[in-house]
Amino acid sequence: MKSGSSGSLTGGKPLTASPVPETTPHCSLCSGHAVYHDRISGRYLCRDHFIANIESRVTETIRSRKMIQPGDHVGIGLSGGKDSTALLMILSRLLPSLDGVRLTAITIDEGIAGYREDTIRSADELVKKYKIPQVSVSFTVLFGNTLDAFLKGREPEACTVCGILRRKALIAGAEQAGITKLATGHNLDDEAQSVFMNVLRGDLPRLVRDSASDSQGWFIPRIKPLMHVSEKELAVYLMLHGAWPDLPECPYAVHALRMEVRTMLATLEVKHPGTMLHLLESKAQIEAHCAGALVVEPVRHCRECGDACSGEICQLCMLKRRLGIGGS
Amino acid sequence: MDIYPLPLPSTSTIVKIILPDKSCRTRDVGPVTVESLLRELGLNPVEVLVSKNGTLVVEDAIVQDTDEVRIFRITHGG
Numbered sequence: 001m002k003s004g005s006s007g008s009l010t011g012g013k014p015l016t017a018s019p020v021p022e023t024t025p026h027c028s029l030c031s032g033h034a035v036y037h038d039r040i041s042g043r044y045l046c047r048d049h050f051i052a053n054i055e056s057r058v059t060e061t062i063r064s065r066k067m068i069q070p071g072d073h074v075g076i077g078l079s080g081g082k083d084s085t086a087l088l089m090i091l092s093r094l095l096p097s098l099d100g101v102r103l104t105a106i107t108i109d110e111g112i113a114g115y116r117e118d119t120i121r122s123a124d125e126l127v128k129k130y131k132i133p134q135v136s137v138s139f140t141v142l143f144g145n146t147l148d149a150f151l152k153g154r155e156p157e158a159c160t161v162c163g164i165l166r167r168k169a170l171i172a173g174a175e176q177a178g179i180t181k182l183a184t185g186h187n188l189d190d191e192a193q194s195v196f197m198n199v200l201r202g203d204l205p206r207l208v209r210d211s212a213s214d215s216q217g218w219f220i221p222r223i224k225p226l227m228h229v230s231e232k233e234l235a236v237y238l239m240l241h242g243a244w245p246d247l248p249e250c251p252y253a254v255h256a257l258r259m260e261v262r263t264m265l266a267t268l269e270v271k272h273p274g275t276m277l278h279l280l281e282s283k284a285q286i287e288a289h290c291a292g293a294l295v296v297e298p299v300r301h302c303r304e305c306g307d308a309c310s311g312e313i314c315q316l317c318m319l320k321r322r323l324g325i326g327g328s
Numbered sequence: 329m330d331i332y333p334l335p336l337p338s339t340s341t342i343v344k345i346i347l348p349d350k351s352c353r354t355r356d357v358g359p360v361t362v363e364s365l366l367r368e369l370g371l372n373p374v375e376v377l378v379s380k381n382g383t384l385v386v387e388d389a390i391v392q393d394t395d396e397v398r399i400f401r402i403t404h405g406g
C-alpha cells in the first residue's frame with residue numbers, strides 16, 4: 001500500500017462543501033452539509049462546526065485537567081499514524097493560545113517491516129510541514145535490534161514486548177529533547193478499551209493507575225489531550241484536512257486482545273451510543289472511590305538499572321534478560 | 329466499433345462502491361441510506377468513513393443514481 005500521498009480521497013486537497021443534493025442531512029448549527037453525526041447528542045455537524053467542536057473539546061480537556069502550563073515544552077509521541085498525526089495538527093493549531101509553549105515531536109522506530117517505514121515517512125513529512133523539531137529514537141540503536149527480530153517466535157506477546165521497549169525509547173527521546181510534558185495520541189476508544197481490558201484481566205490497580213496519573217517510572221508527566229475524542233472523530237478530522245494517512249495496520253495487531261475488545265466495543269457503541277464514554281466514567285468513579293483505599297506500594301528501584309519499579313527488577317530489565325539484550 | 333449500452337430504465341440506479349481494500353462493486357437497487365449499505369456489506373459505521381462523490385457524508389445520507397461511494401476503514405494505531 002502506498003502512503004506518502006495523504007488525503008487519498010481528494011488527492012490531498014481538503015474536502016469542500018461543494019454542491020450537495022438534498023439527500024445529505026444538514027448541519028444542526030448552520031445550513032452546511034453534515035459530515036458527522038454525533039450519535040450521543042443526535043447533532044449533525046458541517047465541516048467547520050465539526051472542526052471547531054473537536055478543537056474546543058481538546059482545549060477543554062487540556063484546561064480542565066491542567067495538562068499544559070505556560071512555558072511547557074511538550075513532546076509529542078509522533079508515530080505518523082492517524083492519532084498522533086491528529087494530535088500534532090491540533091496542538092499546532094492551539095499553540096498560539098498556549099502561553100510560551102513549545103512542541104517537539106518524538107518518533108520511535110521499532111523496526112516493524114512493511115509498516116513502520118510508511119508511518120515514519122509520514123511523520124517526517126508532517127514535522128517539516130508544521131516546522132516542529134523532531135527527535136528520533138530507534139530500537140536498533142537503543143536495544144541493538146529491531147522489534148521484528150526480538151519477536152521471532154513470540155508474536156503473540158508483541159504488544160507487551162513492544163509496549164515495554166517503546167516506553168523506554170520514549171523516555172530516552174524525552175530526555176534527549178528536554179521536554180517537560182509528554183503528549184500521546186490516545187483517543188476515547190483507546191482509553192475505553194484499556195478500561196475494559198483491565199477489567200477482563202482482573203487488574204483493578206492497573207485500571208486505576210493506568211491513566212494520565214500513571215507516572216510510575218516516568219519523570220515527565222504524560223498527557224492525553226485526545227482522550228475525549230473518538231477514533232472516528234479523529235479520522236473525520238484528518239479526512240477534512242486532506243491529511244488522511246492511508247497506512248497499513250500494524251502486522252502484530254492481529255495477535256492483540258485489544259483488537260478483539262476494539263471490535264466488541266465498536267459493536268456496542270453503534271447499538272448503544274455512549275458506551276465508550278460510560279466506560280471512562282466508570283473508571284473515574286472507581287478512581288474516586290479508591291482514592292486512598294488502594295495500598296500504594298512504596299516506590300522501589302530496579303536492582304539492575306535503578307529505574308523506579310514495583311518489584312526487585314523492572315519490567316524492562318526482565319524483558320531484556322528474556323530477549324537476551326545485553327547491558328543497560 | 330463503438331458499443332452503445334442500452335439506456336437503463338429510469339427506475340434503476342447503479343451505485344458504484346469502492347471498498348476499503350480498493351476493490352469495486354456496483355449495486356443496482358436504490359435509493360438507500362449509507363447506513364443500510366454498510367449493514368449489507370457487514371461494516372460497522374463506527375469503524376469506517378464514507379464519502380459520496382468525493383464528499384464525506386453521514387450514515388443517514390442517501391445514496392442513489394450514479395453516486396460513487398467510497399468506504400475507508402479506520403485502522404487502529406496511533
Ligand SMILES: [Zn+2]
Nearest residue numbers: 027030046049
Ligand atoms: Zn455548520
Ligand SMILES: [Zn+2]
Nearest residue numbers: 302305314317
Ligand atoms: Zn531495570
